[in-house]
Amino acid sequence: MATTKATCPYCGVGCGVLIESDRTQITDVKGDPDHPANFGRLCTKGATLHLTAKLDGRALFPEMRRSRTAPRQRESWETTLAFLTQRFVECIKTHGPDSVGFYISGQLLTEDYYVFNKLAKGLIGTNNVDTNSRLCMSSAVAGYKVTLGADAPPACYEDIDHADLIFIAGSNTAYAHPILFRRVEAAKAKRPELKIIVVDPRRTDTAAFADLHLPILPGTDVALFNGLLHLLLWDGRVDQNYIEAHTEGFEALKQTVRDYHPKLVAETCGIAPADLVLAAKWFGEMPAVLSLYCQGLNQSSRGTEKNAALINLHLATGKIGTPGSGPLSLTGQPNAMGGREVGGMANLLSAHRDMANAQHRAEVATLWGVPDVPSKPGKTAVEMFDAVASGVIKILWIACTNPAQSMPDQAKIRKALDNAELVIVQEAYVDTETAAYADVILPAATWAEKEGTVTNSERRITRFKAAIPAPGEARADWRIVVDFAQQLEKILRPQSMTLFPYENVERIFNEHRESTRGRDLDITGLSYQILEFRGPQQWPFPSEASEGRARLYADGKFPTPSGKANFFNATYKAVAEQANSQYPLRLNTGRMRDQWHGMSRTGKVARLFEHVAAPELSMSKVDMGRRGLQEGGLVRVRSRRGEVVLPVAVSEELRAGQVFLPMHWGSRFMAGLGINALTLPTFDPYSKQPELKHAAVQVEKINLPWHFVAMARGEPGDSATAHTRLAELRTHLSAFEYASVGLFGHSQQNVILRAAASVPLSANFVAQIDKILGLNDADDVMHYEDKRRDIGRKIRIKDGKLAAVRLSGDAAAKGWLQEWLAQGASVSHLTRALLAPSAKPPQDFAPRGRVICNCLNISESEIMAQLKSIPMQSATTLVALQSALKCGTECGSCLPELRRIIQAETLEAA
Numbered sequence: 001m002a003t004t005k006a007t008c009p010y011c012g013v014g015c016g017v018l019i020e021s022d023r024t025q026i027t028d029v030k031g032d033p034d035h036p037a038n039f040g041r042l043c044t045k046g047a048t049l050h051l052t053a054k055l056d057g058r059a060l061f062p063e064m065r066r067s068r069t070a071p072r073q074r075e076s077w078e079t080t081l082a083f084l085t086q087r088f089v090e091c092i093k094t095h096g097p098d099s100v101g102f103y104i105s106g107q108l109l110t111e112d113y114y115v116f117n118k119l120a121k122g123l124i125g126t127n128n129v130d131t132n133s134r135l136c137m138s139s140a141v142a143g144y145k146v147t148l149g150a151d152a153p154p155a156c157y158e159d160i161d162h163a164d165l166i167f168i169a170g171s172n173t174a175y176a177h178p179i180l181f182r183r184v185e186a187a188k189a190k191r192p193e194l195k196i197i198v199v200d201p202r203r204t205d206t207a208a209f210a211d212l213h214l215p216i217l218p219g220t221d222v223a224l225f226n227g228l229l230h231l232l233l234w235d236g237r238v239d240q241n242y243i244e245a246h247t248e249g250f251e252a253l254k255q256t257v258r259d260y261h262p263k264l265v266a267e268t269c270g271i272a273p274a275d276l277v278l279a280a281k282w283f284g285e286m287p288a289v290l291s292l293y294c295q296g297l298n299q300s301s302r303g304t305e306k307n308a309a310l311i312n313l314h315l316a317t318g319k320i321g322t323p324g325s326g327p328l329s330l331t332g333q334p335n336a337m338g339g340r341e342v343g344g345m346a347n348l349l350s351a352h353r354d355m356a357n358a359q360h361r362a363e364v365a366t367l368w369g370v371p372d373v374p375s376k377p378g379k380t381a382v383e384m385f386d387a388v389a390s391g392v393i394k395i396l397w398i399a400c401t402n403p404a405q406s407m408p409d410q411a412k413i414r415k416a417l418d419n420a421e422l423v424i425v426q427e428a429y430v431d432t433e434t435a436a437y438a439d440v441i442l443p444a445a446t447w448a449e450k451e452g453t454v455t456n457s458e459r460r461i462t463r464f465k466a467a468i469p470a471p472g473e474a475r476a477d478w479r480i481v482v483d484f485a486q487q488l489e490k491i492l493r494p495q496s497m498t499l500f501p502y503e504n505v506e507r508i509f510n511e512h513r514e515s516t517r518g519r520d521l522d523i524t525g526l527s528y529q530i531l532e533f534r535g536p537q538q539w540p541f542p543s544e545a546s547e548g549r550a551r552l553y554a555d556g557k558f559p560t561p562s563g564k565a566n567f568f569n570a571t572y573k574a575v576a577e578q579a580n581s582q583y584p585l586r587l588n589t590g591r592m593r594d595q596w597h598g599m600s601r602t603g604k605v606a607r608l609f610e611h612v613a614a615p616e617l618s619m620s621k622v623d624m625g626r627r628g629l630q631e632g633g634l635v636r637v638r639s640r641r642g643e644v645v646l647p648v649a650v651s652e653e654l655r656a657g658q659v660f661l662p663m664h665w666g667s668r669f670m671a672g673l674g675i676n677a678l679t680l681p682t683f684d685p686y687s688k689q690p691e692l693k694h695a696a697v698q699v700e701k702i703n704l705p706w707h708f709v710a711m712a713r714g715e716p717g718d719s720a721t722a723h724t725r726l727a728e729l730r731t732h733l734s735a736f737e738y739a740s741v742g743l744f745g746h747s748q749q750n751v752i753l754r755a756a757a758s759v760p761l762s763a764n765f766v767a768q769i770d771k772i773l774g775l776n777d778a779d780d781v782m783h784y785e786d787k788r789r790d791i792g793r794k795i796r797i798k799d800g801k802l803a804a805v806r807l808s809g810d811a812a813a814k815g816w817l818q819e820w821l822a823q824g825a826s827v828s829h830l831t832r833a834l835l836a837p838s839a840k841p842p843q844d845f846a847p848r849g850r851v852i853c854n855c856l857n858i859s860e861s862e863i864m865a866q867l868k869s870i871p872m873q874s875a876t877t878l879v880a881l882q883s884a885l886k887c888g889t890e891c892g893s894c895l896p897e898l899r900r901i902i903q904a905e906t907l908e909a910a
Contacts, residue, residue: 170296
């Protein structure tokens with residue numbers, strides 16, 4: 001057995017993990033107690049990484065089809081790379097370098113990013129290389145650049161321990177960055193006087209933890225921040241000395257914010273004037289203020305202005321660069337920061353150089369040994385797929401990302417993929433939505449099989465090695481790019497020295513390191529050896545330094561021509577798509593606690609479905625009542641671009657006029673094109689980041705009387721059978737008007753299909769589902785059919801336990817049968833009762849409900865039962881609950897919800 005250090009491949013917190021393996025297979029993961037990002041803690045997703053390290057759905061060898069109508073077939077690497085080289089050469093010679101594009105990912109390692117960038121801009125001569133970080137972090141990048149002069153978050157995680165006020169805007173940190181939120185909780189417990197303000201239209205678990213929640217209307221962030229600055233000026237709480245010594249542009253902004261008086265701002269934002277005044281008072285009076293922010297600010301057609309308006313508050317009060325103070329954007333992906341460092345976006349070059357700057361282009365050309373770097377702006381994410389749709393880009397290379405799930409306006413994205421002459425997908429998983437459009441599959445290694453570096457949200461670089469070899473013929477992403485580039489340059493640069501002389505990943509890092517010399521992110525003092533023996537380090541770390549710098553701009557000097565920071569004169573503008581009589585509701589999208597991105601990895605772990613089993617529309621009780629909707633009833637949600645059908649659930653988090661959908665579900669897990677069938681591609685003029693967070697929608701009740709539920713139990717440790725069943729069930733989703741598939745269970749991988757249709761589906765179709773789940777007529781299968789009412793039930797019992805269930809026509813019994821199957825309880829005493837028309841569960845059945853604590857499999861019903869024996873007036877209720885059940889004592893991801901449950905029960909008891 002071996003233990004290997006690595007980082008978690010999920011969010012940008014950058015948690016260290018210890019991978020335990022037998023050097024061929026991963027057996028377990030634990031948090032790395034020595035890693036300064038998490039000190040040994042992992043969230044529910046990170047703690048189950050070993051359960052994703054299976055071959056289920058993995059791309060194991062190259063596949064290729066030579067025409068769109070032909071199926072993909074297995075090919076050798078040599079044949080595949082030769083084919084790609086030929087196609088690229090033909091396309092470039094016929095249509096020019098800009099006829100190809102690369103869409104890459106914040107989940108790549110920094111070295112992977114570097115060679116992709118060099119391939120496009122240095123060898124081919126196109127700036128058409130962009131990343132899914134455009135969808136999450138580009139407005140944060142632009143916000144930093146227009147104010148502070150560089151894409152460099154000035155604060156660090158340690159500032160949480162020193163802050164007097166933590167100002168969280170547009171981030172449900174408790175769900176999206178759980179381990180960082182554990183530090184916030186710990187800081188509050190240690191210093192109860194610490195104030196927390198949360199700005200969010202929803203009363204999320206993060207907002208419920210706050211001392212002050214500002215439930216602003218969607219998209220009104222700039223109005224709020226300008227209103228706060230107005231009050232800071234009015235009350236004399238700005239730092240005039242700092243403004244004069246270290247900033248520029250304040251007078252123009254001062255004139256703008258004069259108009260943002262409290263009454264107007266409160267009405268615009270939909271908050272109480274007194275809350276606005278209190279927020280300004282705390283921001284101005286507290287010695288140290290730390291701002292944490294994420295997609296609520298970024299995913300907007302005004303994202304740059306939102307980011308800059310918040311940074312303005314720090315500059316105006318001088319609360320930046322000192323312990324506990326500064327604006328810290330929370331990165332969405334594990335290496336979005338590293339990709340930006342090497343210029344892996346259409347408007348950037350290595351080491352934070354700008355594509356539009358001729359001197360910067362010349363510096364990179366000299367470093368790479370090429371005549372020049374193209375000056376024509378490259379296509380950013382939305383623009384790139386528009387160019388594919390119009391035929392301007394003929395060949396699209398997609399690496400480690402899933403745009404057929406994650407991009408806005410899915411109908412348009414899929415038309416673009418259909419229109420491309422050649423789609424190459426470099427991917428670890430062959431079962432993603434995007435892989436279905438691939439003409440060529442290049443099998444890539446994934447997180448535990450790779451060596452390289454990543455940079456987290458606080459500018460901390462971690463180096464790690466592979467724990468196990470990549471399966472099959474999969475290769476590291478950098479190796480795939482280099483192998484292809486070396487073949488391509490033999491034709492495009494036949495007499496020249498290779499641009500890709502990399503025999504190992506360390507040589508790529510060293511070249512990247514040299515590109516940073518003298519830049520704001522100078523890491524010339526780092527090496528693989530230093531990172532290995534000293535552990536993760538923050539940049540800048542120049543050659544003369546003995547350690548990295550935790551905080552930036554403590555001296556008041558900024559990387560701008562004048563050395564001063566710039567106030568950005570932001571003005572409030574509404575969201576890109578306004579609600580009207582046809583589309584009266586404002587849709588907000590966001591993350592769930594236990595899923596990540598498009599679920600290509602988390603969607604393979606049954607226990608990660610236990611907290612939220614399937615997508616549902618969250619809606620206020622008022623809006624549900626107006627439409628005559630019932631909890632769990634099906635609704636059609638329609639925007640100007642598409643529609644989805646799914647259940648509706650009442651939510652106390654939302655005010656009337658707003659609805660919420662989780663972002664993770666795509667067409668692999670539900671009927672239709674997924675949640676992003678609704679979202680709009682309108683983007684910010686500075687950052688080119690689309691407004692994925694907001695859209696105008698209508699919601700209507702839909703009557704689908706014929707219900708269908710099918711489920712099967714998996715054996716412990718057998719993920720392959722569940723994956724096969726899930727893949728086969730997915731092929732039938734389009735037959736239903738509503739459908740979702742997923743997994744359930746804690747130790748078993750049980751599979752379930754939930755669906756509904758307006759008319760009964762054919763007996764032949766139902767028989768196909770029965771076959772997938774092992775419900776063929778056999779000695780251990782019982783069935784009941786009422787053809788007159790189109791009701792049917794089939795139940796398979798194995799070893800006295802439910803093995804599989806299919807309910808068609810009437811699925812009222814689905815809840816208790818699912819729990820019975822998951823628990824593995826004996827049903828030998830029920831037999832015929834399982835087929836009875838009554839939907840009532842047996843008298844000895846006790847429903848567990850949702851699982852709240854995923855680590856220890858503690859359900860909502862168990863928590864509620866335990867609370868009955870605890871005095872609700874006690875300040876130690878949570879401690880008593882944890883002492884009894886241990887919930888929340890492992891990863892802690894359920895702690896915010898536990899507090900919310902206790903608070904609700906305390907109020908009810910009172």
